[in-house]
Amino acid sequence: MKETVLGEPTLTGIIFFLLFVSATLYITYWAAKRTRTTAEFYAAGRSITGLQNGLALAGDYMSAASFLGIAGLVSLKGYDGLIYAVGWLVGWPIVTFLIAEPLRNLGKYTFADVVAYRLKQRPIRTAAATGALITVLFYLIAQMVGAGSLIKLMFGLPYELAIIIVGCLMIAYVLFGGMLATTWVQIIKACLLLGGATILVFLTLYKFGFNYVALFSEVTTKYGDKIVQPGGLIKNPIDAISLGIALMFGTAGLPHILMRFYTVPDAKEARKSVFYATGFIGYFYILTFTIGFGAAALVGHDIISKIDKGGNMAAPLLAEALGGEIFLGFLAAVAFATILAVVAGLTLAGASAVSHDMYVGVIKRGKADEKQEVKAAKISTLCLGILAIILGIIFKGQNVAFMVGLAFAVAASANFPALFMSIFWKKFTTQGAIWSIYTGLLLSVILIILSPTVWVDILKNAQPIFPLKNPGIVSFFGSFIVGIIVSLATKEKEAEVKFETEKIRSYLGIGAE
Amino acid sequence: MKKEILESSEFKKLLKSKNSVSLILTLLELILYFGFVLLIAYNKEFLSQKFYGPITVGIPIGIGVIILSWVLTGIYILWSNKIYDERVSKIKEKLGGE
DSSP: OOSOOTTSOOHHHHHHHHHHHHHHHHHHHHHHTTOOSHHHHHHGGGOOOHHHHHHHHHHHHOOHHHHHHHHHHHHHHTHHHHHHHHHHHTHHHHIIIIIHHHHHHHOSSSHHHHHTSSSOHHHHHHHHHHHHHHHHHHHHHHHHHHHHHHHHHHHOOOHHHHHHHHHHHHHHHHHHHHHHHHHHHHHHHHHHHHHHHHHHHHHHHHHTTTOHHHHHHHHHHHHOGGGGSOOSSOSSHHHHHHHHHHHHHHHTTOHHHHHHGGGSSSHHHHHHHHHHHHHHHHHHHHHHHHHHHHHHHHTOHHHHHHHOTTOTTHHHHHHHHHHHHHHHHHHHHHHHHHHHHHHHHHHHHHHHIIIIIIIIIIISTTOOOHHHHHHHHHHHHHHHHHHHHHHHHHTTTSOOHHHHHHHHHHIIIIIHHHHHHHHHOTTOOHHHHHHHHHHHHHHHHHHHHHSIIIIITTTOOSSOSSOOSSOHHHHHHHHHHHHHHHHHHSOOHHHHHHHHHHHHHHHHOTTOO | OHHHHHHSHHHHHHHHHHHHHHHHHHHHHHHHHHHHHHHHHHOHHHHHSEEETTEETHHHHHHHHHHHHHHHHHHHHHHIIIIIHHHHHHHHHHHHHO
């Protein structure tokens, strides 16, 4: 008997996939009729509720890579997988306490709106949009390459075909349905993913009489006590803190996450939505932890690492072991839906940086009518979507896992410090912001190239030039220090005066769009 | 009118309370997470001890960091919904009356 039908297109997988695609395309058709103005295209007409946005935020954040990757890591490395998962959650409280409400009150469609609020529009928008676009592109490449490989592993589709299908569907959602369609795709995907993972955990625990002790006993008998103890993930504390900084503050600087806060009517809903999102994401990571151990116990390391060395197929294999071909088909379709939803959100965020910040804010100097801006946004979406397909194909077979780490490092070092200082620091100036953004951006990109992750693992040099795997600790503080020094050296009276009046909008929500 | 709000003691108090709540909760989250990371880096033996049957001390602590992070956001939401929003609407009311 064969070990698994994974890697072959199964009937149930195809049916679930077609169901998802037709449902989301119908939603796109419905949303297209409601997507004419800029507020509708970028922000779903600010009509999304806190709970809906909470699901959509969670949907944006829970990628297939984190679902399959963390479950796989837990199944093979045990406790280290949990350490890794914790790092992905802890940025959300920071978003809640510091960013969500002022961002919603001060901005319109992008986080650059907030940074530029009391500073000089054009240079700030150029810098902030560059930071946003670089973050989105690295994240997008990693997602596209991951998508191609995962779909190949699960359905046996050729890599290029998988990339083209994903690319075309995501372009269709964003181009025609804007933020409204993207949000609903995200909500459906989040429900499917949370539901699918819950069923998988339920079936796993059912096997062990709903007794975690029995599950852990089985795993430790099989693989020894090492699997429930911290292993080699954290060797060097500075390395771990550096990655932690990138994950924590990177979450608070991801353009596609920040953009979601404009889809709700006011700051109160924005704040509520992060609370829901944090709950969903935390719950999801706890489920993933159980799924990983379930796979280790019920599928076994041999089969998991035979199908995929990194363990990415642990969750689908467990689904097959517990629920047969039908549940495997369902879960594979959910993973596909997850990929689609995440790339759609990224594309929309990237397109808005190009059209709202660069085209309207910089080139047109803020003077463009609704029609022109929506058109620019749609053209940007199309170009970015095609670029994503091309990059996905170019990077085939490359090790792109570091790009997610890099996207978080850029978000934490280029986007977050400028956003944070523009909200909270009176003496922050235009020059300070520009220097802070470019310092963070350059430091993260250059240092990651010189780090063991790229310099040794990919470029095959013997010794790294920069010792840490993630540049977060240097680029994050570097960006703050440079921003502070330059601001103190270049006083901007006008910005200081505006800071005082800005408080009324930021804290009371008076005048918010 | 803007100047009046900015200089009113209610508004100043509002800013102060809001900023200290945000700051304290942010610090707690930083301590929680980086404390966890440093604990793993410096005291693996503690986390590797048996806690209950085969379950090690590290497992409830790791899950606990996730749950506590969520609880902290919950505390912030509760405070904002109960206290902050009320203060904001009081200031806004006063503004409407003038």
